[in-house]
Amino acid sequence: MPSEKPKFYLTTPIYYTNGLPHIGHTYTTVVADAIRRYKRMRGYEVVMTTGTDEHGVNVERAAQKAGIPESEYVAKMAVAWRALWDELGIAADEFIRTTDLRHVRTVQWLFKLFKENGYVYKGQYTGQYCIYDNAFVNDAKPGDNCPDCGRPLETITEENYFFKLSAFQKPLLDFYKKNPTFIQPETRKNEIISFVEGGLKDLSITRTTLRWGIPVPGEEPHVFYVWFDALTAYLSAVGGPEYEKRGMWPADLHLVGKDIIRFHTVYWPAFLMAAMLPVPKQVWAHGWFLMDATKMSKSKGNVVLPRPIANMLGMDAMRYFLLREVVFGQDGNFSYDALVTRYNSDLANGLGNLASRTAAMIEKNFGGKIPKSGPRLPQDDALAKVASEAIGEALERFEKFEFARSLEAIWSAIAAADKYLTSEQPWAMSDSEADMQRKATILWTTAELLRVVTVLAHPVLPDTTKKVWTLLGQPGTVCGVELDGLSWEH
Numbered sequence: 001m002p003s004e005k006p007k008f009y010l011t012t013p014i015y016y017t018n019g020l021p022h023i024g025h026t027y028t029t030v031v032a033d034a035i036r037r038y039k040r041m042r043g044y045e046v047v048m049t050t051g052t053d054e055h056g057v058n059v060e061r062a063a064q065k066a067g068i069p070e071s072e073y074v075a076k077m078a079v080a081w082r083a084l085w086d087e088l089g090i091a092a093d094e095f096i097r098t099t100d101l102r103h104v105r106t107v108q109w110l111f112k113l114f115k116e117n118g119y120v121y122k123g124q125y126t127g128q129y130c131i132y133d134n135a136f137v138n139d140a141k142p143g144d145n146c147p148d149c150g151r152p153l154e155t156i157t158e159e160n161y162f163f164k165l166s167a168f169q170k171p172l173l174d175f176y177k178k179n180p181t182f183i184q185p186e187t188r189k190n191e192i193i194s195f196v197e198g199g200l201k202d203l204s205i206t207r208t209t210l211r212w213g214i215p216v217p218g219e220e221p222h223v224f225y226v227w228f229d230a231l232t233a234y235l236s237a238v239g240g241p242e243y244e245k246r247g248m249w250p251a252d253l254h255l256v257g258k259d260i261i262r263f264h265t266v267y268w269p270a271f272l273m274a275a276m277l278p279v280p281k282q283v284w285a286h287g288w289f290l291m292d293a294t295k296m297s298k299s300k301g302n303v304v305l306p307r308p309i310a311n312m313l314g315m316d317a318m319r320y321f322l323l324r325e326v327v328f329g330q331d332g333n334f335s336y337d338a339l340v341t342r343y344n345s346d347l348a349n350g351l352g353n354l355a356s357r358t359a360a361m362i363e364k365n366f367g368g369k370i371p372k373s374g375p376r377l378p379q380d381d382a383l384a385k386v387a388s389e390a391i392g393e394a395l396e397r398f399e400k401f402e403f404a405r406s407l408e409a410i411w412s413a414i415a416a417a418d419k420y421l422t423s424e425q426p427w428a429m430s431d432s433e434a435d436m437q438r439k440a441t442i443l444w445t446t447a448e449l450l451r452v453v454t455v456l457a458h459p460v461l462p463d464t465t466k467k468v469w470t471l472l473g474q475p476g477t478v479c480g481v482e483l484d485g486l487s488w489e490h
């Protein structure tokens with residue numbers, strides 16, 4: 001039976017397989033996973049796609065270096081990426097590899113639609129090409145370095161199929177106007193609009209200089225340009241040519257780093273328009289995680305790896321840090337000191353301590369079952385008010401992808417509960433009937449606050465919140481709670 005639920009389809013970029021994930025890749029993927037969990041708790045049927053970008057010169061070279069065929073190399077790498085995502089609690093619904101048959105079919109189908117609709121032609125192309133970024137650099141001269149990665153460009157001449165990107169200047173500008181929230185955040189939007197206003201050159205979308213790619217049917221040795229290949233993966237993952245059956249296309253949200261926004265907001269919608277397919281609803285560009293104010297890179301040797309952090313502090317600590325520490329959309333600095341401080345103050349001493357203290361007192365005084373509240377005093381109601389406000393604030397902020405603010409609201413409720421316990425001192429009370437009744441109210445109130453914050457924090461801290469849920473003996477599962485109905489229960 002078809003689901004009645006509203007649908008939500010979101011994606012991470014598909015990652016290059018010539019290396020392993022670092023904290024930058026982890027960031028996008030954790031954000032996507034948190035949104036996926038959140039949307040589910042808001043009643044959506046959600047599909048989240050991540051995957052691997054497996055073609056291109058870099059992979060060809062990496063495989064050569066490893067002394068194995070490309071197909072074997074990428075298979076190994078895809079397994080490694082998947083395994084790490086599993087360890088970090090990433091619950092992607094689709095993992096697309098660009099060597100998957102379902103993807104190859106989709107790329108070839110899309111190209112056929114371009115041809116049928118008159119948007120491709122053959123031509124000669126000479127340009128300055130960055131083999132690391134897999135992109136020709138417009139306006140570069142021979143001998144220039146790549147403006148993105150700083151490495152030397154190579155002059156390449158070849159016969160290509162060209163995509164008539166120039167025909168899409170007006171349709172794109174009209175599209176941005178009609179869909180003002182397509183590009184987020186706002187500052188990026190202005191950047192893209194002026195880029196498109198500056199004029200669009202046709203784009204070569206096949207290569208003859210490259211061997212490791214998806215063949216253009218009947219046109220060997222042409223293979224598809226990696227960015228055309230890669231972007232199409234979003235569609236391949238949810239049905240490709242039969243996308244209508246799954247009902248997930250167009251995507252609701254593509255999450256990307258600011259370095260790849262042009263591919264997603266100019267090329268990708270133009271490709272889809274040329275094929276007369278629906279265009280995604282939103283592209284959200286986040287900033288970079290920097291190390292000492294520069295972008296991390298293998299060549300600089302300043303790459304932060306996620307696995308040791310997760311092994312040491314738990315996957316939730318890393319997830320929390322990534323979402324709490326930077327404003328989504330802006331660059332942020334990575335620092336181990338900040339990570340450990342956050343872990344200690346917010347997770348171990350904050351949520352962890354409140355949950356274990358409360359559970360221990362419920363165990364000791366009420367045999368492990370949350371007691372019913374007795375008569376309420378103003379300070380009990382004041383805490384209820386704090387929690388109710390935190391629900392509104394946290395959800396409103398999360399909805400706008402203001403993750404740091406959302407978590408801040410949740411943690412201010414935790415801090416208020418800490419203060420409440422410190423001033424009420426239930427541990428200092430006797431076992432007299434009056435004191436037991438007061439203790440029941442205090443512990444009920446604290447447990448209720450914990451229930452609320454646990455639900456709110458679940459998308460970011462899936463592991464910890466499950467543990468707290470069980471510790472407090474709450475019924476059902478925390479991920480099964482519907483956020484729309486979340487309120488303080490009297």
Ligand code: MSP
Nearest residue numbers: 013014015016024025053230231256257288289296
């Ligand atoms: N394969 C392409 C994407 C194709 S999507 C159709 C690609 N891959 S990548 O592995 O190089 O990068 C993927 C994502 O990781 C990009 O969104 C990029 O912004 C992000 N990050 C890489 N380093 C990063 C940081 N240091 N900080 C935050 N994100 C960064 O590009």
